[in-house]
Amino acid sequence: MATDLRVLRQDDWDEWYDNLIRAFGGIPESAEERALWRELTDTDRSLGAWDDDTCVGTAGAFAFRLTVPGGAAVPAAGVTMVSVAATHRRRGVLRSMMRRQLDDVRSWGEPLAILTASEPEIYGRFGYGVGTYHVNTEIDTTRVRLSVPPGTDDVRLRYVAPAEVLGTCEAVYARLVPGRPGMVARIPGWERLGLLDPESEREGASPLQCVLAERGGEAVGFARFRIKAGWDAAGPKGTVVVQDLHALDPAAHAALWRFLCDIDLTSKVTARGRPVDEAWQHMVSDIRRCSLLVRDSLHVRLVDVGAALQARTYQAPVDVVLDVEDTFCPWNTGRWRLTGDPKGASCARTEDSADLSLTVRELGSAYLGGVSLDSLAAAGRVHELRQGALTEASVAFASTVPPWLPHGF
Numbered sequence: 001m002a003t004d005l006r007v008l009r010q011d012d013w014d015e016w017y018d019n020l021i022r023a024f025g026g027i028p029e030s031a032e033e034r035a036l037w038r039e040l041t042d043t044d045r046s047l048g049a050w051d052d053d054t055c056v057g058t059a060g061a062f063a064f065r066l067t068v069p070g071g072a073a074v075p076a077a078g079v080t081m082v083s084v085a086a087t088h089r090r091r092g093v094l095r096s097m098m099r100r101q102l103d104d105v106r107s108w109g110e111p112l113a114i115l116t117a118s119e120p121e122i123y124g125r126f127g128y129g130v131g132t133y134h135v136n137t138e139i140d141t142t143r144v145r146l147s148v149p150p151g152t153d154d155v156r157l158r159y160v161a162p163a164e165v166l167g168t169c170e171a172v173y174a175r176l177v178p179g180r181p182g183m184v185a186r187i188p189g190w191e192r193l194g195l196l197d198p199e200s201e202r203e204g205a206s207p208l209q210c211v212l213a214e215r216g217g218e219a220v221g222f223a224r225f226r227i228k229a230g231w232d233a234a235g236p237k238g239t240v241v242v243q244d245l246h247a248l249d250p251a252a253h254a255a256l257w258r259f260l261c262d263i264d265l266t267s268k269v270t271a272r273g274r275p276v277d278e279a280w281q282h283m284v285s286d287i288r289r290c291s292l293l294v295r296d297s298l299h300v301r302l303v304d305v306g307a308a309l310q311a312r313t314y315q316a317p318v319d320v321v322l323d324v325e326d327t328f329c330p331w332n333t334g335r336w337r338l339t340g341d342p343k344g345a346s347c348a349r350t351e352d353s354a355d356l357s358l359t360v361r362e363l364g365s366a367y368l369g370g371v372s373l374d375s376l377a378a379a380g381r382v383h384e385l386r387q388g389a390l391t392e393a394s395v396a397f398a399s400t401v402p403p404w405l406p407h408g409f
């Protein structure tokens with residue numbers, strides 16, 4: 001049975017989206033959320049697989065700009081809304097969509113494709129590597145106290161209605177994007193996702209609350225969170241469920257975390273998807289009382305190896321020949337000379353002998369500077385062909401600021 005793969009038409013969106021929702025369990029979203037995803041869907045960049053008149057496969061690609069080491073905002077297809085009907089699974093529908101999609105991304109001139117995976121096992125075969133990790137945490141605030149840096153008490157916190165200060169919060173977010181590899185500049189409408197607050201998804205917690213951090217009347221950070229009240233025989237046992245927290249400086253960061261850890265009638269703070277290097281981890285009195293679960297986050301695929309590698313900078317001088325294997329996108333296969341430093345880079349095809357050999361998947365993992373080539377080599381996934389090349393490249397590819405993607409998509 002052959003399915004027909006075609007670009008999504010506006011009129012087909014409802015059936016297309018229903019296939020996606022069903023593949024994720026079939027629980028309908030609120031009307032507001034559905035309408036927002038419809039608005040955010042770029043139909044010209046989306047694919048549907050059809051069996052006669054029935055939609056059996058979906059895949060989209062947001063037109064993102066991704067911050068890479070050095071601060072450039074590089075076009076990256078944000079692969080999303082991937083699903084195949086359970087009636088048609090494991091017959092190659094996903095593979096056909098990934099084939100068409102990566103060909104499209106290449107034709108659009110976007111050097112990168114990125115995604116957050118429902119299951120990490122799916123996308124490696126298509127050349128994606130895990131490029132960022134994040135931390136989920138649960139802090140026992142009955143036992144943990146924060147030692148905060150100087151200036152924390154100068155930060156003023158106030159409750160505000162989340163929608164009223166959306167523009168202010170977005171301005172804070174926008175200032176952070178260039179400084180952190182892995183962050184994505186907002187596309188229009190995306191900011192409203194952060195305000196979606198259907199009661200059905202709160203799991204008994206309060207409506208969304210927002211606290212703005214200010215210094216001298218200027219916004220320097222914000223936190224959005226919910227409170228899940230709870231009691232047992234010994235008294236209050238509420239949980240603070242953090243949704244977003246962004247701060248422009250260490251004092252604002254500390255003020256917001258101290259506030260969240262200190263709310264009366266709560267004994268726990270939970271936060272998902274936080275950066276691996278977040279400063280609060282070094283302020284707490286007892287790190288063992290803060291469970292830290294590290295998870296894969298952004299999966300990165302170099303669609304155009306040369307353009308991608310020269311779009312970022314390198315934290316130390318590097319001059320290496322990479323022998324790249326890319327079975328799914330063979331236009332990348334071959335030897336590439338990468339020359340770079342903290343100011344810029346060039347990457348072009350070469351006939352020179354190789355210093356390192358690896359697949360495009362390892363390049364995707366190392367690309368944002370959060371996974372070291374050295375550790376990939378220790379796993380047998382990168383091979384050193386010239387002595388010293390591995391250390392040289394590992395040091396150069398690393399990023400002082402670990403990459404972080406603050407949200408899924």
Ligand SMILES: CC(=O)SCCNC(=O)CCNC(=O)[C@H](O)C(C)(C)COP(=O)(O)OP(=O)(O)OC[C@H]1O[C@@H](n2cnc3c(N)ncnc32)[C@H](O)[C@@H]1OP(=O)(O)O
Binds near residue numbers: 083090095096
């Ligand atoms: C970026 C995102 O949107 S992530 C969201 C992904 N979607 C979901 O998880 C929703 C539920 N799952 C599904 O809709 C489907 O099962 C999909 C999309 C994951 C897979 O679709 P299928 O059409 O069954 O995949 P297809 O038949 O093309 O498989 C291609 C290869 O991937 C493998 N594969 C597919 N799904 C999985 C999986 N969940 N885990 C491990 N391997 C998988 C297949 O075995 C096959 O391997 P091979 O190349 O070695 O033969």
